[in-house]
Structures are given as structure tokens and as C-alpha cells.
Amino acid sequence: MADPTVVPTTPAQPPLIEGRGLTRIYPMGDSEVAALRGIDFRIELGENVAIIGPSGSGKSTLLHILGLLDRPTSGQYLFAGVDTDTLDDDRLALLRNRAIGFIFQSFNLVSGESALENVAAPLVYAGVKRKERVERAEEALARVGLTDRAHHDPSQLSGGQRQRVAIARALVTRPAVILADEPTGNLDSRSSADVFTLLQELQSEGLTLVTITHDQRIADRAARVLRVEDGMLVDHDAPEPTYLDDGRRLPEPTTAPATPPSGAVVVPPESGLAALGLADGDVS
Amino acid sequence: MTYVEALRLALRRLRTNLLRTALTTLGVIIGVASLVALIGVGEGTQAAITNQIAGLGTNLLSVNAGAATVGGVRGAAGSASTLTIADAGAIGSLDGVEAVAPEMSVSNVVVVNGRSNTTTSMTGTTPAEAQVRNYQVQAGTFLTDLDVEKGLRVAVLGPTTVTSLNTTPTAIIGQTVTVNGIPFTVIGVTQPKGGSGFTNPDDAVFAPITAVQSRFTGASSLRTIGVSLADPAQLAYVESEITALLRYRHQLATSASDDFSMVSQDQLLSVASTTTATIRNFLIGIAAIALVVGGIGIANTMLVSVRERVREIGTRKAIGARRRDISRQFLVEAVIVTLGGAVVGVLIGVAITGPVGATVGVPATPTLFGIILAFCSALLVGVLAGWWPARQASRLDPVEALRHE
Structure with missing residues (x-):
């Protein structure tokens, strides 16, 4: 298991994310393709995890399952200790809304809606009143340094700015975890650096960050690297520094501070869904 | 959401x-x-x-001449000469009948007023026409009993006819127009009723039935007899009375069918x-x-x-x-x-x-x-x-x- 300093919680708390023997098999005509072939792992609150692997290794499929967008064919996926197999689609949507923030390679902002409206969109589904939505969206935009772009259409923003809007959208619901799928994949090196720095800052403030990446710097900064090959994890949970394909040694994992500084993202040290700010009635 | x-x-x-x-x-x-x-x-x-239809006269019952059957082909209603002026007189004396207007029709007459002319139809009738068909005059007078008695060549025109002749109701009163070449003096113009098409009540020429008979048709057969009822509730009763009367007058055998037909304004309205x-x-x-x-x-x-x-x-x-x-x-x-x-x-x-x-x-x-x-x-x-x-x-x-x- 991870270094106890990584997780600012009591040992009794279930891990935020736990996969047990996850498989995902897609039917392909008459045959079947196994994208995931039995994956076990845990991610604790506040961790910084990178998922790496060659194209077609199944890492995107894994991220979709982690993000509750897809269900495993077999195996168990527990989110905050709750077996997600017992949750219907509406409850999965609710969890995605309240507990998970997504960041996509191609930003996936809705054009025709301003940056502010894009950022506020998750709050619409959360049933937050308009006034509060605007306040919180402005707050999130301020956090990513785009206050002056609030009323711009995504088409008027640069790639880096768009991805920062997307990050603000992921942050606005104060989720427990941010799942990022190649967040710097479509950005030039300078915007990449901005986005990268921003994500690391957020993580250091206590947010759990799971990133699929080809970006070596992100993998380097991750406390832990899950390497997916051929639908399986290799070098999983390696407790000590490990070596990459090129033989380079991974740096010491950085750890989250035991007490998150005051900020937008605070995860209370309670257990289960309550820790995510979800009343039991919301989900079960 | x-x-x-x-x-x-x-x-x-x-x-x-x-x-x-x-x-x-x-x-x-x-x-x-x-x-x-x-x-x-x-x-x-x-x-x-x-x-x-309501403007054509309320409580109105029209008795139409029967269809002639020539060589097995049944013609249009009114094609047979089964109704006479005498029939109209007899209907007038029935219970529940308020007024009776015999109507003798001449279609496609050419009316000429100076340089203007129009084609319309002419109705030979009696003063009762105004009551039965609900006509009012806007200028001059309608036909009088004297006009009918003397067979005077006077005419009452519909407002559409007057317009077709490029003149006005007041200007045409007292003027002489010719109908198929026969001069008639205009004595009145009726109020417009509104309407259009083949049976526009505003496009008409009314003349004493006696004058029409002597100058145009030569016979005493009528196309229709307009009957106005004293009480609309008595419609069925009056209809059966008229049927019995006309069958008797036309000496129809029990097995023969009626040589006339009747249609009431109510029926027209519902149709x-x-x-x-x-x-x-x-x-x-x-x-x-x-x-x-x-x-x-x-x-x-x-x-x-x-x-x-x-x-x-x-x-x-x-x-x-x-x-x-x-x-x-x-x-x-x-x-x-x-x-x-x-x-x-x-x-x-x-x-x-x-x-x-x-x-x-x-x-x-x-x-x-x-x-x-x-x-x-x-x-x-x-x-x-x-x-x-x-x-x-x-x-x-x-x-x-x-x-x-």
C-alpha cells in the first residue's frame, strides 16, 4: 500500500477507488476483444496517479470505468467503498456529477456557450441555483486565471485557455477526484506547461488526480504510475522507484501534504460517500 | 435539470x-x-x-314544379309545367298559409339601359313576393296589385343588376329599360341581401306575372310557388295539406308519384x-x-x-x-x-x-x-x-x- 502520508485520512476509510479483477470485453462481430483482462488496484484520496501505456493497451477503457462512464464486464469496482454494480445509471450520473471531474484531451467544451456557462454546466445538473452557479463558476475561472475570459466563446480561446476552462468545469463541483485523459495531448509545449503546473497545484491542495498521459513530466511528477499493457497492469503499486522503458529512473514520488491548505478543494476525513459530500439518500 | x-x-x-x-x-x-x-x-x-339563406325569407316553403320525364329520361325539377297560377291561388286559401307568391321564370334575359346591358333572369310574380322572399326596396316601390291586375310593363331591379347597368338605384327609378327588347319602366330597386353565384338574389328583375305571361312565356305554368307560413311549427301540417291539395287538383292516381316537390327553408339551411x-x-x-x-x-x-x-x-x-x-x-x-x-x-x-x-x-x-x-x-x-x-x-x-x- 501507499505511504500513509499520502492519504490524509484514518486507516478505517475505504480507498476512494478500488478495482478488483476488472475486465472489459467488447463484442466485435462474432469475436470478442478484451480491452481489460483482470486489473486490481487502489487509489486513495489525495493521491497523484499517472496511467501510462501504449495505444490500445486499455488505459482509456480503464479511465472510462474509473469515471463511471462504462461498467466492467466482470470484476468489482468500488467507488468510496460502494460497489458501483449496485448503482443504476441515474446514480452513476449523480456520482459523476458530484464526485468526479473530467478533463479531456480535446477539451470538450460546448461551443455557443460562454466559458462561464461551460464551467457552470455541471452545477445545472446538480440543481444549484443560478446565482450560486455563477458565483461558483466565477470562482473556478478565477482559480484557473481566466476571469477576464468568462464571457468568451470557446472558439475565441487558445487551446491552453480552453483546457483551463475545462479544468475549471471539472473543479466547480468540488469533486473528490479529477480524471484527466491526455490533458496536454492537444497543446503546444508552453500551454502544456501551464496546464501541467495547474493540475499539480490542485493536486497538492488535496485533490485526487488520475491522469492518462504520454507526457513524461506528468508521469514523472506522479506519486505512482500505473502502467497498462495489453489490458493488464505491470509495475503496479511498485513501492520503490522504478525504471521506465528507456531505463531512466523515476523520481521519488511526491506526496500530498497531510493537511490541505485552505482552498476550493477540501476533502473531509470521513468515510465512504459522506466524505464526498454526498448524503446517503443521494446515492443508495 | x-x-x-x-x-x-x-x-x-x-x-x-x-x-x-x-x-x-x-x-x-x-x-x-x-x-x-x-x-x-x-x-x-x-x-x-x-x-x-335566412335572408331569402323565413318560414318559407317552396313548391317546385315536377320533373318532366321524356322518353324515360327524367329532367330537372321544374321542367314540367305542372304548377299553375290557379294552383297558387288554391294554396293561398289553405289554413296556416300567410302569403303565396307564384313565380314565373325567364332565364337569360338581356336588360339594356342606354349603352349598358346585362344578362340576368326575370321573375314574373305578385306583390306577395316581397313578403314571401323577404325583399325590401331601397328606392321606389315594389310591384303593386294594380301593376299585376293591369299587366303593366314595370320592373323592380336587384341592386347588383343596377350596378351592372352602370347606374345607381335612385337614378334608374322612372327610367325605361328594355328586357329582351321589350321596354319596362323601373319602379323600384331592392335592398341588397348579400350573396353570390348562380342564385344571387340581388341580381334579378321582378315584373308583374301578368306582363311576363303575355310578353314572354305565353303560358300560365309556374316554376315555383313561394309559400310563407303563419307559424313555422306548422310546417309539416301545411306540407301535407299542399300535397293533398295539389294531388287532388292535378288528378293524380293513388299509385302516381307527386308531380311537384317541396323544400322548406329549414331543409335548405341544414343541407x-x-x-x-x-x-x-x-x-x-x-x-x-x-x-x-x-x-x-x-x-x-x-x-x-x-x-x-x-x-x-x-x-x-x-x-x-x-x-x-x-x-x-x-x-x-x-x-x-x-x-x-x-x-x-x-x-x-x-x-x-x-x-x-x-x-x-x-x-x-x-x-x-x-x-x-x-x-x-x-x-x-x-x-x-x-x-x-x-x-x-x-x-x-x-x-x-x-x-x-
């Missing part, structure tokens, strides 16, 4: 796609506008025809209102088809819109939209487009009802019924058109949707 949020979202979306929104809405606008206008015209037609209701429903049907086509246009646009926004749908699902949130978004969008079209369509429909009525010669006004019907139909069309695309959108698999190029 509440409906208010869905509404906000839909309005933003529609604003960014103004041209498409406008074109999509056009189908609904046309459908709704034609519903409103055609219902207005339909109701107007019905009212006009009903008024026209006319059935006919006009059919016409109205036909018009509504055409407009409804236009509206349905408009609805198909909306469904089509919504489907295209869903296709275009697959990624957006995936993204919305990722950030927490449930199926019903997605379907509500698209459904509300479809209904907004439809209702927007309905509002514009109603305004246009209200504006064009009058002009459309005028082009077909009917005083038409938009009716509340038409507006409400058009609105409700549009709402229904919008919901139906949006339902399928909304369902398609809500059922998209989020992973597939996010991968969509």
Missing part, C-alpha cells in the same frame, strides 16, 4: 443557429397560419351561406350547413397536413442536431447529466421551435384571414377556436417531433459519444 434550465439552454442554442431555427420554424408557421386562416374562412363561409361544414373540415384537413409536414421538418432538424452534438451529449453525460436531462434538453428545444412558430403563425394567420376571405368572396374573421386549435396542434406536433430525437440522444452510450469525431 429543471425545465427552466432546459428552456435557457434551448434558447441559447437556438439563438446561435438562427438561420436553421428560422427555416425549421417556417414549416410550423405556414401550417399554423393556414390553420387559423382557413378555419376563419371556413367559419366565414358557413356564416355567409347561412345568413344568405347548406352540412355542406359548408364539409368544406370547412376539408380546409382544416389541408392545413393540418401542412402542420404535420412542418412537424416532420422539425423532427428531421432535431435528428440532425442530435447527430451533430453527439460529443456534446457525451460530455454532458460525463459531467453528470442523466438520460432524462438530455432528453428534456432536446424535447424542450423542439417544443420551443414549434411554439415560436405557432406564435408567429397565429399572428400571420390572423393578419391574412381577412384578405384570404376577400379573395374567395367571403367575409372571414379569425376565430378563437381556430387560434386555440392551431396552438394545441402545434404543441402536440412539437412534442411528437422532439420525442424520438430526444430519446435517441438520451440513449447514447457516453463512451461512444465521447469518442465520436
Whole structure:
């Protein structure tokens, strides 16, 4: 298991994310393709995890399952200790809304809606009143340094700015975890650096960050690297520094501070869904 | 997502796609506008025809000469000379009959006034015609008993006839016009009753029956006998009386069928209102088809819109939209487009009802019924058109949707 300093919680708390023997098999005509072939792992609150692997290794499929967008064919996926197999689609949507923030390679902002409206969109589904939505969206935009772009259409923003809007959208619901799928994949090196720095800052403030990446710097900064090959994890949970394909040694994992500084993202040290700010009635 | 949020979202979306929104809405606008206008015209037609028939005289019973059968072919009613002036006199003495007007018709007469002329039909009758057929004069007088008794060549013209002769009712009084070359002095012009077509009561020439008989027909056979009843409730009784009387007078055997027929104004009214209701429903049907086509246009646009926004749908699902949130978004969008079209369509429909009525010669006004019907139909069309695309959108698999190029 991870270094106890990584997780600012009591040992009794279930891990935020736990996969047990996850498989995902897609039917392909008459045959079947196994994208995931039995994956076990845990991610604790506040961790910084990178998922790496060659194209077609199944890492995107894994991220979709982690993000509750897809269900495993077999195996168990527990989110905050709750077996997600017992949750219907509406409850999965609710969890995605309240507990998970997504960041996509191609930003996936809705054009025709301003940056502010894009950022506020998750709050619409959360049933937050308009006034509060605007306040919180402005707050999130301020956090990513785009206050002056609030009323711009995504088409008027640069790639880096768009991805920062997307990050603000992921942050606005104060989720427990941010799942990022190649967040710097479509950005030039300078915007990449901005986005990268921003994500690391957020993580250091206590947010759990799971990133699929080809970006070596992100993998380097991750406390832990899950390497997916051929639908399986290799070098999983390696407790000590490990070596990459090129033989380079991974740096010491950085750890989250035991007490998150005051900020937008605070995860209370309670257990289960309550820790995510979800009343039991919301989900079960 | 509440409906208010869905509404906000839909309005933003529609604003960014103004041209498409406008074109999509056009189908609904046309459908709704034609519903409103055609219902207005339909109701107007019905009212006009009903008024026209009522204006022909109330409590009226027309006795028509029978159809002649020549060589086994039954001719039109009135083609046989079975009614006579004497028959009319006999009917006049029956119980419950208030007045009787014998009518002798000459069709396609040419009326000439100076350099102007017109073709119309001439009715030889008695002063009772005014009472039986509900005519009032606006200038001069109607026929008098003396005119009939003396067989004077005097005429009362309908207002349309006067207009056709390029003159005015007051100017033509006392003038001499010729009818098929025979001079008649104009003594009166009737009030307009409104109407058009083959049986326009305003396009007529009335002359003493005696003059028409001696100058035109030469015989004493009548086309019709107009009978006005003292009490409309006695219609059936008077009808049976007249039937018995005429059969007796015409010496018909028990086995022979009547050589005359009767039609009451009530019957005419009910036939006319059935006919006009059919016409109205036909018009509504055409407009409804236009509206349905408009609805198909909306469904089509919504489907295209869903296709275009697959990624957006995936993204919305990722950030927490449930199926019903997605379907509500698209459904509300479809209904907004439809209702927007309905509002514009109603305004246009209200504006064009009058002009459309005028082009077909009917005083038409938009009716509340038409507006409400058009609105409700549009709402229904919008919901139906949006339902399928909304369902398609809500059922998209989020992973597939996010991968969509």
C-alpha cells in the first residue's frame, strides 16, 4: 500500500477507488476483444496517479470505468467503498456529477456557450441555483486565471485557455477526484506547461488526480504510475522507484501534504460517500 | 435539470443557429397560419351561406314544379309545367298559409339601359313576393296589385343588376329599360341581401306575372310557388295539406308519384350547413397536413442536431447529466421551435384571414377556436417531433459519444 502520508485520512476509510479483477470485453462481430483482462488496484484520496501505456493497451477503457462512464464486464469496482454494480445509471450520473471531474484531451467544451456557462454546466445538473452557479463558476475561472475570459466563446480561446476552462468545469463541483485523459495531448509545449503546473497545484491542495498521459513530466511528477499493457497492469503499486522503458529512473514520488491548505478543494476525513459530500439518500 | 434550465439552454442554442431555427420554424408557421386562416374562412363561409339563406325569407316553403320525364329520361325539377297560377291561388286559401307568391321564370334575359346591358333572369310574380322572399326596396316601390291586375310593363331591379347597368338605384327609378327588347319602366330597386353565384338574389328583375305571361312565356305554368307560413311549427301540417291539395287538383292516381316537390327553408339551411361544414373540415384537413409536414421538418432538424452534438451529449453525460436531462434538453428545444412558430403563425394567420376571405368572396374573421386549435396542434406536433430525437440522444452510450469525431 501507499505511504500513509499520502492519504490524509484514518486507516478505517475505504480507498476512494478500488478495482478488483476488472475486465472489459467488447463484442466485435462474432469475436470478442478484451480491452481489460483482470486489473486490481487502489487509489486513495489525495493521491497523484499517472496511467501510462501504449495505444490500445486499455488505459482509456480503464479511465472510462474509473469515471463511471462504462461498467466492467466482470470484476468489482468500488467507488468510496460502494460497489458501483449496485448503482443504476441515474446514480452513476449523480456520482459523476458530484464526485468526479473530467478533463479531456480535446477539451470538450460546448461551443455557443460562454466559458462561464461551460464551467457552470455541471452545477445545472446538480440543481444549484443560478446565482450560486455563477458565483461558483466565477470562482473556478478565477482559480484557473481566466476571469477576464468568462464571457468568451470557446472558439475565441487558445487551446491552453480552453483546457483551463475545462479544468475549471471539472473543479466547480468540488469533486473528490479529477480524471484527466491526455490533458496536454492537444497543446503546444508552453500551454502544456501551464496546464501541467495547474493540475499539480490542485493536486497538492488535496485533490485526487488520475491522469492518462504520454507526457513524461506528468508521469514523472506522479506519486505512482500505473502502467497498462495489453489490458493488464505491470509495475503496479511498485513501492520503490522504478525504471521506465528507456531505463531512466523515476523520481521519488511526491506526496500530498497531510493537511490541505485552505482552498476550493477540501476533502473531509470521513468515510465512504459522506466524505464526498454526498448524503446517503443521494446515492443508495 | 429543471425545465427552466432546459428552456435557457434551448434558447441559447437556438439563438446561435438562427438561420436553421428560422427555416425549421417556417414549416410550423405556414401550417399554423393556414390553420387559423382557413378555419376563419371556413367559419366565414358557413356564416355567409347561412345568413344568405335566412335572408331569402323565413318560414318559407317552396313548391317546385315536377320533373318532366321524356322518353324515360327524367329532367330537372321544374321542367314540367305542372304548377299553375290557379294552383297558387288554391294554396293561398289553405289554413296556416300567410302569403303565396307564384313565380314565373325567364332565364337569360338581356336588360339594356342606354349603352349598358346585362344578362340576368326575370321573375314574373305578385306583390306577395316581397313578403314571401323577404325583399325590401331601397328606392321606389315594389310591384303593386294594380301593376299585376293591369299587366303593366314595370320592373323592380336587384341592386347588383343596377350596378351592372352602370347606374345607381335612385337614378334608374322612372327610367325605361328594355328586357329582351321589350321596354319596362323601373319602379323600384331592392335592398341588397348579400350573396353570390348562380342564385344571387340581388341580381334579378321582378315584373308583374301578368306582363311576363303575355310578353314572354305565353303560358300560365309556374316554376315555383313561394309559400310563407303563419307559424313555422306548422310546417309539416301545411306540407301535407299542399300535397293533398295539389294531388287532388292535378288528378293524380293513388299509385302516381307527386308531380311537384317541396323544400322548406329549414331543409335548405341544414343541407347548406352540412355542406359548408364539409368544406370547412376539408380546409382544416389541408392545413393540418401542412402542420404535420412542418412537424416532420422539425423532427428531421432535431435528428440532425442530435447527430451533430453527439460529443456534446457525451460530455454532458460525463459531467453528470442523466438520460432524462438530455432528453428534456432536446424535447424542450423542439417544443420551443414549434411554439415560436405557432406564435408567429397565429399572428400571420390572423393578419391574412381577412384578405384570404376577400379573395374567395367571403367575409372571414379569425376565430378563437381556430387560434386555440392551431396552438394545441402545434404543441402536440412539437412534442411528437422532439420525442424520438430526444430519446435517441438520451440513449447514447457516453463512451461512444465521447469518442465520436
